[in-house]
Amino acid sequence: MNVLIVYAHPEPRSLNGSLKAFAVQRLEAAGHNVQVSDLYAMGWKATLDAGDYPQRPDGEPFNPMSDSQRAYEQGTQRPDISKEQEKLRRADAVILQFPLWWFSMPAILKGWVDRVYAYGFAYGVGEHSERHWGDRYGEGVMTGKRAMLMVTVGGWISHYSARGISGPIDDLLFPIQHGILYYPGFDVLPPFVVYHTSRTDDARFTQLSAELGQRLDSLWDTPPIPFRPQNGGDYTIPDLTLKANIAPGQSGFPIHRRQRPDVCG
Numbered sequence: 001m002n003v004l005i006v007y008a009h010p011e012p013r014s015l016n017g018s019l020k021a022f023a024v025q026r027l028e029a030a031g032h033n034v035q036v037s038d039l040y041a042m043g044w045k046a047t048l049d050a051g052d053y054p055q056r057p058d059g060e061p062f063n064p065m066s067d068s069q070r071a072y073e074q075g076t077q078r079p080d081i082s083k084e085q086e087k088l089r090r091a092d093a094v095i096l097q098f099p100l101w102w103f104s105m106p107a108i109l110k111g112w113v114d115r116v117y118a119y120g121f122a123y124g125v126g127e128h129s130e131r132h133w134g135d136r137y138g139e140g141v142m143t144g145k146r147a148m149l150m151v152t153v154g155g156w157i158s159h160y161s162a163r164g165i166s167g168p169i170d171d172l173l174f175p176i177q178h179g180i181l182y183y184p185g186f187d188v189l190p191p192f193v194v195y196h197t198s199r200t201d202d203a204r205f206t207q208l209s210a211e212l213g214q215r216l217d218s219l220w221d222t223p224p225i226p227f228r229p230q231n232g233g234d235y236t237i238p239d240l241t242l243k244a245n246i247a248p249g250q251s252g253f254p255i256h257r258r259q260r261p262d263v264c265g
């Protein structure tokens with residue numbers, strides 16, 4: 001299998017650097033072909049701007065969506081963007097690895113998503129009609145591929161628990177797991193999260209490696225998070241709200257995961 005690790009940490013000797021090295025070694029030892037996009041080492045350009053589309057028409061206002069679409073369709077994107085798209089096409093599984101910075105991913109990784117997820121590639125795909133609102137949330141160019149987050153977190157696990165002050169980790173990661181990964185069609189595996197990173201010493205690193213190793217060994221058979229497919233019948237189209245008889249009276253991120261039984265009437 002082909003595994004792509006998109007890695008966002010500026011220091012190779014960091015905890016993230018050690019975990020990434022372990023992951024590559026473990027996956028390769030199991031016979032997988034591993035490719036790493038090490039964004040800081042690559043000097044990845046983090047901002048989407050008009051310079052990404054060198055052949056856009058002179059004098060026209062820059063429109064990130066339509067310029068992205070035109071460049072994608074005409075094959076005139078900057079090569080750094082098309083190379084990453086090609087890596088995604090080739091991958092059977094994608095791991096996004098990063099330290100939690102200000103409750104999200106580092107800007108360089110967000111910039112990778114902004115630029116690589118072109119219109120026509122990761123969004124704006126499929127039939128748009130009264131019964132099918134595009135191939136998205138469970139369908140799209142990444143259908144059949146698996147994705148997982150590997151995240152390190154300075155705070156304690158309790159800070160990110162259901163009643164923790166930082167908010168539940170599943171809620172914080174929802175925009176990434178549901179919005180960035182499930183949207184273009186990935187099956188999203190539960191994240192591998194390391195909390196309280198400052199507590200890491202050799203003994204803990206050994207323990208973390210063992211846990212990560214198990215997650216990597218089961219990359220192909222771990223059940224994905226049961227997000228609800230947009231076009232699977234749970235939502236009304238085109239307003240895209242969960243049908244009234246599903247999870248009645250409930251709201252928030254958790255309703256977009258299937259739980260049985262959650263249908264009334």
Ligand code: FAD
Pocket residue numbers: 009013014015016017018099100101102103104152153154155156197198199200201202205
């Ligand atoms: P490092 O700092 O490199 O290492 C952590 C510990 O692991 C160190 O003690 C190190 O000695 C040890 N270690 C590293 N490698 C090994 C090894 N091979 N064997 C044994 N021990 C090892 N945290 C939050 O909870 N929420 C936030 O919103 C948040 N925002 C942040 C924003 C910014 C801009 C920054 C800089 C930090 C933020 N943090 C936040 C903290 C951040 O999540 C952690 O600092 C980060 O996850 C730690 O990962 P690292 O790879 O940088 O660890």
